[in-house]
Amino acid sequence: MSRWLRALVIVLLAASCGGGGSGRSPNNLEDACAILKERPHYTRAFRAAERKWGVPVHVQMATIYQESKFKSDARTPFRYSLGVIPYGRQSSAFGYSQALDGTWDEYLESTGTRRARRDNIRDATDFMGWYMAETARSLGISMRDARNQYLAYHEGRGGFRRGTYNNKAWLLRVADDVGNRAVVYEVQLANCRAAR
Secondary structure: OOHHHHHHHHHHHHHHHHHHHOOOOOOOOOOHHHHHHHOHHHHHHHHHHHHHHOOOHHHHHHHHHHHHOOOOOOEOOEEEEOOOEEEEEOOOOEOOOOEOHHHHHHHHHHHOOOOOOOOOHHHHHHHHHHHHHHHHHHHOOOOOOHHHHHHHHHHHHHHHHHOHHHHOHHHHHHHHHHHHHHHHHHHHHHOOHHHO
């Protein structure tokens, strides 16, 4: 085996090991308390965003569940040409919050944050808080309204204003799911030690 080929095999093997599973989701995504108990640093991140921007923890959690299933390195699926040749991802969305490159750059510029990363829970929740606070300010959507906040988050504020979601029955179902999950998470968090 040539040295070049051997080096390539070693690099590919090392890459497949993937950094200790940091992108792995918590074990029980149906229970907000279980999530926070397994990942105590999430509690600190959610509480910090709630204090800074006013977005309740359960709304943040329901949105992150929908966007990434709490997977730090989540990405959109590949697009395929002729059904088999990958030619890029569906969008630039990445990380816990699935922030798009352009929106993330706007967040960095607006907040003066330069070292924030989309695969860091504290940065992702701060981004989400920033986005939802601006949505509340510009569109009048309550921070507690997980359903409509999610629609504006998914479609963008301009898309929400134009009602683009009304032509997407699947998105309306997803937004209903986010709203329902937020209610479930809120009830669970009210009786949860890990959330304090």
